[in-house]
Amino acid sequence: MGVLSGLQPERVFHYFEEICGIPHGSGHVEAISDYLVEFAKRRGLPWIRDEAGNVIFIKEASPGYEGEAAVILQGHMDMVAVSEPGLAVDMTREPLRLAVEGDRIRALGTSLGGDDGIAVAYMLALFEDGSLKHPRLEAVITVDEEVGMDGARVIDLSMLQGRRMINLDSEEEGIFLAGCAGGARIRCHLGTPASEHGGRIWQVTLGGLKGGHSGGEIHRERGNSNLLMGRFLRGLSRELETGLLSCEGGMADNAIPRESVARILVPEGAEENLRAFAAAWEKEAGAELASRDPGFFLRLERGEAERALCLWGEELDRCAAYWSSLPNGVQAMSQDIEGLVETSLNLGVLHFSAREGLEADFSVRSSIESAKRALLDKVGALTELAGGTCRVEGDYPGWAYRVHSPLREKMTALYEEMYGRKPRIEAIHAGLECGLLAAKIPDLDCVSMGPDMRDIHTAQETLSISSTARVWEYLVRLLEQKDGEILQERRRL
Numbered sequence: 001m002g003v004l005s006g007l008q009p010e011r012v013f014h015y016f017e018e019i020c021g022i023p024h025g026s027g028h029v030e031a032i033s034d035y036l037v038e039f040a041k042r043r044g045l046p047w048i049r050d051e052a053g054n055v056i057f058i059k060e061a062s063p064g065y066e067g068e069a070a071v072i073l074q075g076h077m078d079m080v081a082v083s084e085p086g087l088a089v090d091m092t093r094e095p096l097r098l099a100v101e102g103d104r105i106r107a108l109g110t111s112l113g114g115d116d117g118i119a120v121a122y123m124l125a126l127f128e129d130g131s132l133k134h135p136r137l138e139a140v141i142t143v144d145e146e147v148g149m150d151g152a153r154v155i156d157l158s159m160l161q162g163r164r165m166i167n168l169d170s171e172e173e174g175i176f177l178a179g180c181a182g183g184a185r186i187r188c189h190l191g192t193p194a195s196e197h198g199g200r201i202w203q204v205t206l207g208g209l210k211g212g213h214s215g216g217e218i219h220r221e222r223g224n225s226n227l228l229m230g231r232f233l234r235g236l237s238r239e240l241e242t243g244l245l246s247c248e249g250g251m252a253d254n255a256i257p258r259e260s261v262a263r264i265l266v267p268e269g270a271e272e273n274l275r276a277f278a279a280a281w282e283k284e285a286g287a288e289l290a291s292r293d294p295g296f297f298l299r300l301e302r303g304e305a306e307r308a309l310c311l312w313g314e315e316l317d318r319c320a321a322y323w324s325s326l327p328n329g330v331q332a333m334s335q336d337i338e339g340l341v342e343t344s345l346n347l348g349v350l351h352f353s354a355r356e357g358l359e360a361d362f363s364v365r366s367s368i369e370s371a372k373r374a375l376l377d378k379v380g381a382l383t384e385l386a387g388g389t390c391r392v393e394g395d396y397p398g399w400a401y402r403v404h405s406p407l408r409e410k411m412t413a414l415y416e417e418m419y420g421r422k423p424r425i426e427a428i429h430a431g432l433e434c435g436l437l438a439a440k441i442p443d444l445d446c447v448s449m450g451p452d453m454r455d456i457h458t459a460q461e462t463l464s465i466s467s468t469a470r471v472w473e474y475l476v477r478l479l480e481q482k483d484g485e486i487l488q489e490r491r492r493l
């Protein structure tokens with residue numbers, strides 16, 4: 001007996017539990033990909049698997065639905081595999097340990113992978129059930145969405161007939177996503193001259209910031225520790241002769257950095273000046289950040305006296321001028337959708353060493369392709385002017401909001417009929433696979449939806465049982481509904 005047996009819809013939770021029994025963190029998707037192919041083989045469904053491990057399978061229209069528009073159902077098979085600190089678990093080998101707590105399912109000590117295992121479970125339950133009525137269904141299940149959408153990037157969709165796609169990778173019931181941002185990473189490098197100087201080493205930590213996801217939280221204008229460090233060093237180098245030995249800040253280009261640590265060298269005897277400057281600077285920056293990042297702090301730690309290779313004096317001032325003037329944060333808000341960030345960037349990761357110079361990695365996003373390119377070019381131009389170079393990686397297209405979308409209109413009408421209220425139609429500033437897939441399917445009409453989940457990508461992730469059931473019922477009815485049926489019923493009323 002599984003932990004989830006007894007829950008409804010029974011087959012959806014049956015498949016979800018099977019999926020949770022197969023380790024499927026990003027980068028370790030062979031077994032889950034095999035499982036999906038086995039599923040299709042056993043049921044005689046036409047299937048394709050490409051070299052990346054992406055799986056497509058097809059279910060023909062049920063009798064009477066041959067003339068209806070084919071529907072693509074889409075999700076990703078990988079999950080963010082994270083565990084609580086200190087928990088001895090090997091998520092590449094061990095199955096998840098599921099638990100039911102009230103209306104929520106979780107995995108003990110680890111992420112659950114409701115994102116996006118529940119999408120796969122829905123698809124398997126839909127494809128196995130011979131009693132359902134639906135048009136031709138095409139399931140597209142990608143690999144490694146969570147680490148750069150690698151599967152969606154390479155998948156060939158030319159054999160699909162569908163021009164309508166329901167992406168099942170959203171985590172709030174009642175919200176239909178209708179657009180997402182495109183993005184890219186830009187890595188900038190500035191070589192700097194190093195020279196040896198004597199003095200005392202100090203470690204400077206700028207921290208206590210809230211951070212957040214650069215797609216979901218950039219509009220909150222939180223402090224970016226990497227940029228703050230650039231500002232601090234620019235100010236300090238004008239105050240007293242300073243050398244920079246190293247600096248590290250941030251974990252990933254798409255995470256707003258919460259802490260940056262620099263090792264600097266100042267002449268012996270300058271301790272008082274340094275302390276006074278740092279205290280005044282902390283006060284000023286703290287006041288600026290007070291309402292957004294009340295935990296902000298600057299910490300100075302005194303190190304050894306030594307001679308060290310560093311970026312010194314005026315050279316540091318020049319580098320810090322570039323560093324502190326890099327653009328960051330929201331660059332434009334959408335004029336079509338209220339409250340949507342149109343274009344932004346985040347200086348997520350920064351490294352400096354006296355030997356290698358400065359490397360600054362940004363995540364750039366925009367729902368408008370040309371605005372994204374212009375911003376990439378701006379960062380590139382600034383870096384070139386400073387004498388550095390840039391390279392762009394992981395470029396992916398956005399999914400532009402369609403003013404007229406027959407699929408969205410049909411989904412909205414059915415939602416209103418079932419729940420007596422309108423769904424929220426939103427676009428997001430984060431990236432979804434829909435952008436990459438829309439670029440491969442001409443005139444794709446797409447909506448993204450899913451059941452309620454909380455704390456995805458963390459060991460606290462949970463999935464709502466009742467929401468999973470409602471979304472299942474909604475999907476079944478949506479597929480069963482022929483085009484125009486809702487409108488006809490309305491006219492009769």
Ligand SMILES: [Zn+2]
Pocket residue numbers: 076115116145169
């Ligand atoms: Zn996902």
